[in-house]
Amino acid sequence: MKKEFENLVAEHGLSLTKLCLSLCNNSIDAQDLYQSTWEKAFKKYRLYDKERPFEKWLFTLCINTYRDSLKRFCKRRILNFSTSEEQERFLASIPFYEDDKDDYIALHSALKNLNREHREVIVLYYFKDYSIDELSEILTIPEGTVKSRLYNAREQLKKELNFDE
Amino acid sequence: MNENKFDKMMKSYCDRETVAFCFKDNKNTVRFTSVIAAILVLAVITAIMIIPNNTQNSFSLTVAAAESEYVGVTHHVVVKDDMYYVSASESESDDISNDIVGENSEVEYLYTRSFLKVIGENIEKVRAYSEKGNLAIAYFAKYYNVTDKYHYENFPPADDVPDSLLVIPYVKNVKGKFVEASIETWEERCELGYSCVDIVDINRNSDEKFISISCYPIDENGKAIMPEYFSSDCNDKVTVEVTYLNGEVQKKYANITFEENNMIVDIIS
Numbered sequence: 001m002k003k004e005f006e007n008l009v010a011e012h013g014l015s016l017t018k019l020c021l022s023l024c025n026n027s028i029d030a031q032d033l034y035q036s037t038w039e040k041a042f043k044k045y046r047l048y049d050k051e052r053p054f055e056k057w058l059f060t061l062c063i064n065t066y067r068d069s070l071k072r073f074c075k076r077r078i079l080n081f082s083t084s085e086e087q088e089r090f091l092a093s094i095p096f097y098e099d100d101k102d103d104y105i106a107l108h109s110a111l112k113n114l115n116r117e118h119r120e121v122i123v124l125y126y127f128k129d130y131s132i133d134e135l136s137e138i139l140t141i142p143e144g145t146v147k148s149r150l151y152n153a154r155e156q157l158k159k160e161l162n163f164d165e
Numbered sequence: 166m167n168e169n170k171f172d173k174m175m176k177s178y179c180d181r182e183t184v185a186f187c188f189k190d191n192k193n194t195v196r197f198t199s200v201i202a203a204i205l206v207l208a209v210i211t212a213i214m215i216i217p218n219n220t221q222n223s224f225s226l227t228v229a230a231a232e233s234e235y236v237g238v239t240h241h242v243v244v245k246d247d248m249y250y251v252s253a254s255e256s257e258s259d260d261i262s263n264d265i266v267g268e269n270s271e272v273e274y275l276y277t278r279s280f281l282k283v284i285g286e287n288i289e290k291v292r293a294y295s296e297k298g299n300l301a302i303a304y305f306a307k308y309y310n311v312t313d314k315y316h317y318e319n320f321p322p323a324d325d326v327p328d329s330l331l332v333i334p335y336v337k338n339v340k341g342k343f344v345e346a347s348i349e350t351w352e353e354r355c356e357l358g359y360s361c362v363d364i365v366d367i368n369r370n371s372d373e374k375f376i377s378i379s380c381y382p383i384d385e386n387g388k389a390i391m392p393e394y395f396s397s398d399c400n401d402k403v404t405v406e407v408t409y410l411n412g413e414v415q416k417k418y419a420n421i422t423f424e425e426n427n428m429i430v431d432i433i434s
Contacts, residue, residue, distance in 0.1 A: 022178060022181075104174065106166075108178070111178070126172075126176050158168075158171070161166045161171065163167060163168060
């Protein structure tokens with residue numbers, strides 16, 4: 001099983017990394033989320049329904065782990081890694097960041113201000129172009145809730161980023 | 166910014182070019198993404214096999230922390246009879262095995278950031294958290310055919326812990342029993358003056374070997390409930406879910422008691 005699992009890590013590791021980076025505000029927390037997600041996936045692999053696409057199952061685990069970590073972090077004192085150097089390093093991995101630096105910094109800041117529910121749905125929506133029903137499956141929420149959260153997230157971001165009318 | 170630009174930027178933000186956070190493999194070169202600005206902690210583990218016919222294996226953890234006095238200190242880990250014992254030593258040549266392979270050994274640990282590593286046939290997770298001061302913690306977990314063993318000793322009092330640091334309270338080996346609690350469970354339930362506790366092992370003397378345990382307290386009707394906290398002097402009967410190495414999950418009853426910031430969970434049935 002270990003070899004099979006290692007192959008999955010090789011195949012899906014990069015995708016998961018991107019998701020973790022988009023969900024978290026810094027690469028340190030993203031690494032922890034990445035590790036915790038794979039740890040859970042390894043432990044629960046016997047429960048994985050092989051009829052279902054592995055990536056979606058993995059992303060669901062990741063989202064759930066992300067939610068749990070936010071619940072924990074709101075109650076504990078945490079090490080703050082979000083310095084300006086770390087942020088710069090974090091943003092530098094975005095394609096075209098150098099071309100639109102100010103806009104990306106504004107976007108990053110606006111995304112940080114989203115609550116967990118809005119952040120999850122909008123990151124997944126743009127990350128993999130998932131449909132509403134796919135988002136509903138991964139996030140384990142009704143499709144109507146997905147639509148509503150997506151709409152509200154975009155409205156909040158539009159407002160913060162001063163969208164042109 | 167208009168909507169088209171926003172869509173493109175969001176797509177770019179989420180689907181960024183990046184190096185995957187890698188597992189470390191002894192056979193391949195590892196690449197980790199760049200980490201840590203405030204306190205830089207880098208842990209490197211190498212596995213060292215000792216005498217082949219000896220049941221002891223050991224490996225070293227060297228931690229470099231920018232603000233820690235433990236820069237360059239090597240922490241030796243000895244595995245004996247499936248138990249991990251960690252000791253800090255400034256010299257790799259120190260013979261520490263006799264000192265630390267004991268039930269009441271005093272050891273010190275260094276925190277570092279967590280990462281997942283694959284060594285040979287085992288997946289090991291090393292998680293520790295950097296801490297300012299004289300104390301550090303590291304723990305090692307194997308999720309492949311052996312039990313998880315952790316040691317935490319000599320934790321500082323809560324008042325000495327800086328506000329910005331992640332704290333894991335220590336769980337002490339008490340009379341041959343190792344104490345365990347889930348970081349995902351107890352951090353919402355334990356009021357020990359710390360934010361959370363972490364998993365060790367339960368009933369070391371038992372033949373049963375556990376991977377992880379989640380604890381749910383039960384009320385007088387035997388129904389599992391999940392209160393916000395356990396007080397530090399509470400003595401409760403709890404329901405625990407025990408996950409065995411073969412993947413089987415069983416609910417069992419356990420008593421929890423607290424002794425000097427140690428939480429002891431005794432499975433009773």
